[in-house]
Amino acid sequence: MNMMSESAVEKALDQKMSDASHKMIGKDVSVYYGEKRALFDVNLNVRENTVTALIGPSGCGKSTFLRCLNRMNDTIENCRVTGKITLDTDDIYDNNIDVVELRARVGMVFQKPNPFPKTIYENISYGPRIHGLSKNKADMDQIVEASLQRAGLWTEVKDRLHESGTGLSGGQQQRLCIARAIAVSPEVILMDEPCSALDPIATAKVEELIHELRANYTIVIVTHSMQQAARVSQRTAMFHLGQLVEENDTDKMFTNPDDQRTQDYIMGRFG
Numbered sequence: 606m607n608m609m610s611e612s613a614v615e616k617a618l619d620q621k622m623s624d625a626s627h628k629m630i631g632k633d634v635s636v637y638y639g640e641k642r643a644l645f646d647v648n649l650n651v652r653e654n655t656v657t658a659l660i661g662p663s664g665c666g667k668s669t670f671l672r673c674l675n676r677m678n679d680t681i682e683n684c685r686v687t688g689k690i691t692l693d694t695d696d697i698y699d700n701n702i703d704v705v706e707l708r709a710r711v712g713m714v715f716q717k718p719n720p721f722p723k724t725i726y727e728n729i730s731y732g733p734r735i736h737g738l739s740k741n742k743a744d745m746d747q748i749v750e751a752s753l754q755r756a757g758l759w760t761e762v763k764d765r766l767h768e769s770g771t772g773l774s775g776g777q778q779q780r781l782c783i784a785r786a787i788a789v790s791p792e793v794i795l796m797d798e799p800c801s802a803l804d805p806i807a808t809a810k811v812e813e814l815i816h817e818l819r820a821n822y823t824i825v826i827v828t829h830s831m832q833q834a835a836r837v838s839q840r841t842a843m844f845h846l847g848q849l850v851e852e853n854d855t856d857k858m859f860t861n862p863d864d865q866r867t868q869d870y871i872m873g874r875f876g
């Protein structure tokens with residue numbers, strides 16, 4: 606078998622990225638919470654098989670934009686989204702879109718690990734069951750194992766699948782939540798500060814995982830950590846006061862950004 610070296614895989618992925626089609630396209634996206642406008646005509650495209658980091662000072666609208674991508678803002682009373690967002694060719698705000706199906710295609714991992722108070726197995730099998738993705742128990746066992754493998758958690762939990770997910774460490778719980786998102790075969794995974802509740806070792810494991818997941822998924826991550834954005838992403842988008850300031854290759858953003866506000870933010874001059 607022709608095994609590609611790690612650097613060859615990276616190179617192939619980078620090539621794929623530079624040819625990458627836009628998996629999601631956000632056009633003139635504005636968000637209002639009641640009278641308050643939180644986002645101003647944001648035009649941001651998300652490339653396929655790429656990790657895109659959203660950065661910027663607190664309150665600039667990163668999470669608001671992230672939540673637009675799988676209509677999580679629908680769950681917030683008084684929140685109104687205008688503009689257009691597509692996933693492949695589908696307008697995700699179209700009336701005909703099934704939001705439950707959309708959230709399976711565009712999964713989400715939150716700041717605080719939030720496993721269900723159920724077994725590890727049930728945490729993973731729940732989504733595939735409600736979406737009818739398995740025909741029988743053997744099928745489901747396979748989905749559970751594959752999801753945990755992909756989330757780098759299988760060897761740690763394979764002998765305790767029927768114990769509670771909440772009994773795992775914080776870092777393991779977050780990888781369980783990533784496995785749960787993966788189990789319904791999403792195309793895009795949104796992550797809202799997925800490491801902010803984790804210690805440095807657990808953070809390193811999740812970052813490594815994000816890096817690996819890029820081969821199969823499109824990832825958008827909100828982070829407050831410049832180091833994390835630089836480590837895990839290939840594209841970075843900088844927000845300020847509800848506006849998209851700049852979106853660029855991560856390397857360029859951190860060495861030679863186009864906008865002074867990006868420069869100031871990454872140098873720690875504000876935020």
Ligand SMILES: Nc1ncnc2c1ncn2[C@@H]1O[C@H](COP(=O)(O)OP(=O)(O)OP(=O)(O)O)[C@@H](O)[C@H]1O
Nearest residue numbers: 638641643661662663664665666667668669670681
């Ligand atoms: N549910 C809500 N109701 C009203 N206003 C909100 C709501 N959520 C966010 N906002 C406001 O919208 C603006 C953008 O908030 P958002 O949480 O998207 O920013 P952020 O960049 O993710 O911030 P942080 O880094 O602190 O999480 C802020 O002014 C915030 O106060």
